[in-house]
Amino acid sequence: MAKENYTKYVLLGLITTNCRSGYAIKQIIDNSISHFWKISYGQIYPNLKKLVDDGLAVVEDTSQEGKPDKKEYFITDAGREELQRWLQQPIEEIPTVKNELLLKLYFSRHQPTEIAIEQVRFYQVELASRLKTYEQIERVIQNTGEGTEDAMYWLITLDYGLRTTRAMVEWCEDTIKKLREK
Amino acid sequence: MAKENYTKYVLLGLITTNCRSGYAIKQIIDNSISHFWKISYGQIYPNLKKLVDDGLAVVEDTSQEGKPDKKEYFITDAGREELQRWLQQPIEEIPTVKNELLLKLYFSRHQPTEIAIEQVRFYQVELASRLKTYEQIERVIQNTGEGTEDAMYWLITLDYGLRTTRAMVEWCEDTIKKLREK
DNA sequence: GAACGCATGTAACCTGTTACATGATTGT
DNA sequence: ACAATCATGTAACAGGTTACATGCGTTC
Numbered sequence: 493m494a495k496e497n498y499t500k501y502v503l504l505g506l507i508t509t510n511c512r513s514g515y516a517i518k519q520i521i522d523n524s525i526s527h528f529w530k531i532s533y534g535q536i537y538p539n540l541k542k543l544v545d546d547g548l549a550v551v552e553d554t555s556q557e558g559k560p561d562k563k564e565y566f567i568t569d570a571g572r573e574e575l576q577r578w579l580q581q582p583i584e585e586i587p588t589v590k591n592e593l594l595l596k597l598y599f600s601r602h603q604p605t606e607i608a609i610e611q612v613r614f615y616q617v618e619l620a621s622r623l624k625t626y627e628q629i630e631r632v633i634q635n636t637g638e639g640t641e642d643a644m645y646w647l648i649t650l651d652y653g654l655r656t657t658r659a660m661v662e663w664c665e666d667t668i669k670k671l672r673e674k
Numbered sequence: 675m676a677k678e679n680y681t682k683y684v685l686l687g688l689i690t691t692n693c694r695s696g697y698a699i700k701q702i703i704d705n706s707i708s709h710f711w712k713i714s715y716g717q718i719y720p721n722l723k724k725l726v727d728d729g730l731a732v733v734e735d736t737s738q739e740g741k742p743d744k745k746e747y748f749i750t751d752a753g754r755e756e757l758q759r760w761l762q763q764p765i766e767e768i769p770t771v772k773n774e775l776l777l778k779l780y781f782s783r784h785q786p787t788e789i790a791i792e793q794v795r796f797y798q799v800e801l802a803s804r805l806k807t808y809e810q811i812e813r814v815i816q817n818t819g820e821g822t823e824d825a826m827y828w829l830i831t832l833d834y835g836l837r838t839t840r841a842m843v844e845w846c847e848d849t850i851k852k853l854r855e856k
Numbered sequence: 857g858a859a860c861g862c863a864t865g866t867a868a869c870c871t872g873t874t875a876c877a878t879g880a881t882t883g884t
Numbered sequence: 885a886c887a888a889t890c891a892t893g894t895a896a897c898a899g900g901t902t903a904c905a906t907g908c909g910t911t912c
């Protein structure tokens with residue numbers, strides 16, 4: 493099966509959520525979905541243009557009060573069809589992360605144990621802080637969006653982040669113990 | 675902080691583990707560390723050459739009986755220093771996976787719930803199979819390498835995979851329930 | 857007029873995969 | 885002759901980041 497260009501679908505999907513300009517898309521990505529998807533301006537703007545070229549979206553110049561002009565993108569029927577097709581298609585692959593910490597641990601045999609412990613501890617601190625952010629966001633969604641279907645899917649993706657992160661934190665704790673006892 | 679070229683360190687690290695040729699490196703990656711790191715021949719061979727150019731490794735032509743010739747790479751003192759430096763340096767970033775399933779769920783608001791459930795179920799099946807592989811490998815290591823320090827670090831990285839994958843499987847179960855009850 | 861947020865854009869670069877080409881050696 | 889495994893390599897392409905350039909509008 494040919495590999496899909498995901499960026500296309502991210503943009504297509506986001507402009508259906510009232511997130512219509514390149515800038516707004518970048519904002520929502522950084523604030524809401526960055527825990528499972530990231531994207532840079534260098535990808536956003538050229539690809540938005542491409543959506544229009546491919547007839548999947550149309551663009552409209554909008555002037556706002558108190559802010560610079562912006563370009564608003566709207567999905568077309570063809571775009572909606574394309575997005576739907578992709579959403580209904582089974583996922584192609586389960587992600588395999590490149591994990592710098594595990595790589596370092598894998599080669600730590602000939603290193604002082606101290607250093608490995610230090611690495612894991614640092615990782616743990618970062619994860620704990622990430623966890624706090626997730627928990628905070630969860631509370632916000634539960635308070636504001638309660639009941640809406642949007643909120644449901646948002647909470648589901650967030651829950652994924654919460655659970656996997658918690659598992660990682662626990663692994664850190666136990667790994668540090670193991671290394672100490674060595 | 676400047677971003678490191680991890681491939682370099684993977685190769686440098688692997689040639690210290692008696693994994694000396696491009697082919698052997700590819701094998702060990704596919705069989706042992708692919709759950710946290712992947713790499714293709716298109717990266718391996720040019721980068722091995724680069725290690726030599728940079729004085730971090732030396733290469734030696736070796737002829738074997740019953741098999742074609744191969745090139746064996748050995749780390750130099752400079753290479754060992756460079757590897758050590760990297761291993762002791764704090765990790766730069768916690769990985770953020772691009773997760774196709776979460777992306778699709780995020781945009782599933784306007785889709786029939788059936789489809790979302792189907793996607794999650796498929797993901798769950800894949801994860802379950804991955805989990806079985808991990809558990810099998812774990813048993814093999816515990817039986818053969820017991821006690822050696824190599825085995826310890828191997829088990830630690832594997833444990834990471836086991837725990838996070840288990841958390842994901844549980845998330846799948848609960849998410850399917852949630853979607854059904856909707 | 858400086859700083860800041862909003863907004864769009866791109867060129868240079870880096871990383872990495874895919875697909876292909878090549879060939880040795882062994883076993884059937 | 886051929887398939888399979890071992891072994892090395894590269895060119896074309898795809899995907900993505902970084903760093904920069906540009907400019908509007910508001911606030912201090």
